[in-house]
Amino acid sequence: MVDRANRPSALSTPAAAAPGAQVDIVGTGANSKVIATLPSGESVEVLLYGATVTSWKSNGGKTENLWLSEKAAVDGSKPVRGGIPVVFPVFGPPPKSGHPTSSLPQHGFARNSRWEFLGKSTSEDALDSTSVKLDFGLYSSGLTEDTRKAWPLDFGLQYSVTLAKDSLQTIVNVRNEGDKSFEFQFLLHTYLRIKDISKIAINGLLGVEYIDKVLNASTHQQKDESVTITGEVDRVYASIPQDTTSVVEAGKPRFDVVRDNLSDTVVWNPWTEKAAAMGDFAPNEGFKEMVCVEVGTVKGWQKLEKGEVFEGGQTIKSIL
Numbered sequence: 001m002v003d004r005a006n007r008p009s010a011l012s013t014p015a016a017a018a019p020g021a022q023v024d025i026v027g028t029g030a031n032s033k034v035i036a037t038l039p040s041g042e043s044v045e046v047l048l049y050g051a052t053v054t055s056w057k058s059n060g061g062k063t064e065n066l067w068l069s070e071k072a073a074v075d076g077s078k079p080v081r082g083g084i085p086v087v088f089p090v091f092g093p094p095p096k097s098g099h100p101t102s103s104l105p106q107h108g109f110a111r112n113s114r115w116e117f118l119g120k121s122t123s124e125d126a127l128d129s130t131s132v133k134l135d136f137g138l139y140s141s142g143l144t145e146d147t148r149k150a151w152p153l154d155f156g157l158q159y160s161v162t163l164a165k166d167s168l169q170t171i172v173n174v175r176n177e178g179d180k181s182f183e184f185q186f187l188l189h190t191y192l193r194i195k196d197i198s199k200i201a202i203n204g205l206l207g208v209e210y211i212d213k214v215l216n217a218s219t220h221q222q223k224d225e226s227v228t229i230t231g232e233v234d235r236v237y238a239s240i241p242q243d244t245t246s247v248v249e250a251g252k253p254r255f256d257v258v259r260d261n262l263s264d265t266v267v268w269n270p271w272t273e274k275a276a277a278m279g280d281f282a283p284n285e286g287f288k289e290m291v292c293v294e295v296g297t298v299k300g301w302q303k304l305e306k307g308e309v310f311e312g313g314q315t316i317k318s319i320l
């Protein structure tokens with residue numbers, strides 16, 4: 001457990017009042033989303049369902065950085081296929097029995113619960129560039145009765161999405177608001193949009209041990225400098241010493257994914273058959289234009305005692 005409640009996050013954004021960013025709440029009910037746009041045109045869209053970031057445009061609003069399936073459910077009927085779903089309090093299929101998360105669905109309940117929009121703050125950096133921070137909350141009191149029964153622990157999640165000119169920062173703060181300790185895993189299931197999977201290299205994982213879920217969960221070590229993708233990939237890289245995982249496309253840096261207080265990263269691409277088997281994955285060939293680089297804490301469990309807080313997240317830089 002890492003308690004960062006009392007130390008300022010290196011990634012936190014000051015909430016100084018500055019005009020400029022436009023923030024709108026669009027739609028009603030399960031479809032509601034918050035859209036923030038900077039004066040320079042960059043934008044982010046966050047569906048209240050799952051607090052799922054469904055779009056992040058940089059380059060003056062001209063470049064979409066996230067992949068979203070054409071058949072993604074954005075009506076609250078199921079987790080969103082694409083964008084940045086939030087995985088909490090368990091990653092993947094939960095332990096079969098004997099763990100408090102055992103009756104939860106794959107990847108937990110955060111990605112299919114409706115979050116509250118807590119508000120926005122804007123700031124300007126030294127270069128007079130505006131950024132906007134959107135805060136979302138999910139609390140045990142806001143869960144459905146069934147979910148509450150399946151995980152009857154008192155928690156508060158605050159999730160901050162900060163849009164700046166060339167970056168998006170997503171940070172979670174998990175608080176134990178009950179009397180009993182609890183364990184959790186957390187992951188940001190980011191679907192990065194790329195042009196051509198055959199030209200992608202993922203760097204920053206050299207020497208790191210990973211569990212290969214395609215090869216019967218066997219353990220391997222990353223021996224090549226770059227991970228390239230030529231078939232289904234589903235790997236959990238754990239305890240990564242380097243903070244940054246980079247995505248290079250056709251020899252040019254495209255994304256830097258910088259982890260904050262999260263030591264693991266999942267690299268996932270479903271490839272042909274798995275993509276075709278998912279009813280909400282479209283178009284079929286869409287797997288060529290996405291790669292998931294998912295930062296998290298998923299090997300083992302984070303434990304929070306009464307009143308304790310954990311904070312962690314990522315900053316993604318879009319390089320063009």
Ligand SMILES: O=P(O)(O)OC[C@H]1O[C@@H](O)[C@H](O)[C@@H](O)[C@@H]1O
Pocket residue numbers: 079092106107189213234235266268294
């Ligand atoms: O279909 P889901 O539940 O969104 O999960 C997608 C993928 O998510 C990845 O994080 C997992 O490592 C994969 O095993 C899984 O298939």
